[in-house]
Amino acid sequence: MKSALITGITGQDGSYLAQLLLNKGYKVFGLFPRRSTDSTWRLEFLNIKDDVEFIDGDVTDLASILKALKVSKATEVYNLAAQSFVGTSWEQPILTANVTGTGVVNVLEAIRIFDPSIKFYQASTSEMFGLIQEEMQSEKTPFYPRSPYGVAKLYGHWITVNYRESFDLHASSGILFNHESPLRGIEFVTRKVTDAVARIKLGKQQELRLGNIDAKRDWGFAGDYVEAMWLMLQQEKADDYVIATGETTTVRDMCNIAFNHVNLNPEDHIVIDPKFYRPAEVDVLLGNPEKAKNALGWNASTSLNELITMMVEADMHRVKKEFGI
Numbered sequence: 001m002k003s004a005l006i007t008g009i010t011g012q013d014g015s016y017l018a019q020l021l022l023n024k025g026y027k028v029f030g031l032f033p034r035r036s037t038d039s040t041w042r043l044e045f046l047n048i049k050d051d052v053e054f055i056d057g058d059v060t061d062l063a064s065i066l067k068a069l070k071v072s073k074a075t076e077v078y079n080l081a082a083q084s085f086v087g088t089s090w091e092q093p094i095l096t097a098n099v100t101g102t103g104v105v106n107v108l109e110a111i112r113i114f115d116p117s118i119k120f121y122q123a124s125t126s127e128m129f130g131l132i133q134e135e136m137q138s139e140k141t142p143f144y145p146r147s148p149y150g151v152a153k154l155y156g157h158w159i160t161v162n163y164r165e166s167f168d169l170h171a172s173s174g175i176l177f178n179h180e181s182p183l184r185g186i187e188f189v190t191r192k193v194t195d196a197v198a199r200i201k202l203g204k205q206q207e208l209r210l211g212n213i214d215a216k217r218d219w220g221f222a223g224d225y226v227e228a229m230w231l232m233l234q235q236e237k238a239d240d241y242v243i244a245t246g247e248t249t250t251v252r253d254m255c256n257i258a259f260n261h262v263n264l265n266p267e268d269h270i271v272i273d274p275k276f277y278r279p280a281e282v283d284v285l286l287g288n289p290e291k292a293k294n295a296l297g298w299n300a301s302t303s304l305n306e307l308i309t310m311m312v313e314a315d316m317h318r319v320k321k322e323f324g325i
């Protein structure tokens with residue numbers, strides 16, 4: 001039986017990836033950072049919490065990663081751990097650098113020391129393109145990060161490339177554009193919107209306060225995107241791939257889909273609050289997934305309409321449960 005180790009297993013992607021690997025017959029281990037409250041709700045939602053094995057550890061602690069490699073005997077490591085919220089990265093830039101940036105080299109060093117034949121996936125991001133240098137971003141587009149998070153991820157990306165070239169590690173970097181799901185953290189804009197729409201529809205909230213609704217993102221479904229991570233590690237040679245839908249939409253239009261689904265008028269509820277503006281914004285992201293299509297046979301199979309509808313429905317269900325409606 002193949003073994004895989006996932007850092008960030010309790011996050012959105014970690015949970016979907018764990019489910020995918022379990023379905024493929026893997027033994028799945030998760031590096032589990034100590035938290036004072038339970039952080040396993042996503043694994044419970046997918047009904048797989050008891051099927052994965054947690055190993056106490058943190059990506060800022062090299063010794064704990066080495067122990068996790070030894071205990072799990074993993075042949076594939078997926079490094080998804082991060083302080084992943086862009087907004088917070090201006091409030092906690094050093095923590096973001098330590099976890100999202102230096103955390104990557106800790107995992108790579110652990111692999112290099114313990115067993116360099118282990119295959120490695122790094123969760124890179126379209127946020128690295130920041131102030132975009134090309135209308136459609138591909139693997140060849142120059143980077144220009146606009147947040148401490150983007151800067152930390154850029155280090156993670158290049159150190160992955162560097163370990164591949166220096167030590168011949170099978171280390172791949174997936175440059176994933178925004179991907180969402182009913183398991184998305186509530187602080188991210190899609191989930192903030194779908195949760196608010198459910199509360200407004202059910203009479204539990206009146207307004208939705210947002211920042212820059214002219215920003216454009218290339219949004220896909222997380223369930224589709226974790227498949228691409230796995231495919232990268234099944235290739236003979238490690239490489240870097242953009243994973244995206246190839247379509248971009250404003251936050252405003254994404255809101256329209258959510259409100260329209262439950263017959264509400266967004267203009268009656270959205271309030272622009274400068275509190276949610278960022279010190280430097282990424283105005284537009286649009287990915288070119290051609291390489292992934294051709295080399296991995298990967299395609300985004302969920303439309304933004306389907307995705308937002310799925311998220312609104314899941315939040316309607318949750319809010320009804322919360323209030324016993």
Ligand code: NAP
Pocket residue numbers: 007008009010011012013014031032033035039057058059060079080081082083084085099123124125126175176177178179180185
């Ligand atoms: P997420 O929901 O925020 O999950 C992040 C995970 O990292 C959580 O399990 C978190 O655990 C864990 N973590 C945080 N600090 C840690 C530490 N010091 N040691 C070990 N684990 C730690 O993020 P996501 O949306 O699933 O994204 C997964 C990865 O892909 C992240 O690296 C993210 O930056 C990257 N990415 C995401 C997107 C996207 O659109 N979702 C796009 C491109 C790239 P706790 O919850 O206990 O803190």
Ligand code: G4F
Pocket residue numbers: 084085086087124125126127176177178179187188189190192209210211212213215216217251276277278281282285
């Ligand atoms: O949902 P967001 O917070 O996602 P963002 O900043 O694009 O980052 C996400 O995607 C990255 C991939 O490109 C990942 F690497 C990263 O880890 C994360 O998953 O914000 C999306 C857009 C931004 O332009 C933001 O300014 O929505 C705009 N926005 C407008 N009002 C808002 C709000 N964002 C949030 N979170 N909250 C608002 O009220």
